[in-house]
Amino acid sequence: MAPLLLGIAVLLVLIWAMYGFARIDVKVLAPVLRKAGGYAALAGAVFLTARGQFGLALPLGFAALTMLGWLPGTASLGKRTNKSAGQISRVRSAFLEMELDHDTGAMRGRILAGRMEGVTLDALDVPAMVSLLPEIDEESRALLMAYLDRRDPAWRENADAGAAAGPAHVDRGKMTEEEAYQVLGVKPGASAADIGRAHRALMKKLHPDQGGSTYLAARVNEAKDLLLRRHR
Structure with missing residues (x-):
């Protein structure tokens, strides 16, 4: 014993x-x-x-x-x-840089140009952000509206019709591989399995059927399709 x-x-x-x-x-x-x-x-x-x-x-x-x-x-x-922690997706336009935390779904943004250059979106109230919509390009406008939808789903009810109306089409130009990696929040050279997991996790938070953004969901799909072509 x-x-x-x-x-x-x-x-x-x-x-x-x-x-x-x-x-x-x-x-x-x-x-x-x-x-x-x-x-x-x-x-x-x-x-x-x-x-x-x-x-x-x-x-x-x-x-x-x-x-x-x-x-x-x-x-x-x-x-x-084991879920990879700390992943951040980044989407950038001429006017805005936006980040999405994969773990919490929190969205953060920073203004890159114009009269409020360098200001974070968290520091602005909703009326101030709505006032920027007529002044910026269509891609930046779609991105800012996605942030507004996440921060205050009722913002359109109090906005002017012109400001609240979304652009019929956003011409984003061709996405690069570097942008695609940033959008999905994965490292360059990520495997097809990692790309698929990141895409599924993001779509759960961004898909329009889940109260997300049509614009951001389209960007995530575009990034996935671009990167998966490398593995075919």
């Missing part, structure tokens, strides 16, 4: 140490510690098997093989289940 308890105690210490060290730099140490923990758990499973403790050895061995990625479909389990 004593060797069994000693083995379990050593295993618990190793697992505790693994999680403690992982907090130092998760991105660098986590894969190494995950593998080390897998081998430690595997050693514990072998030890328990030799002792005839099959009821404990079986689940511990299964956990070890999962951590090591030796079971079918588990090698990339962490990659599939």
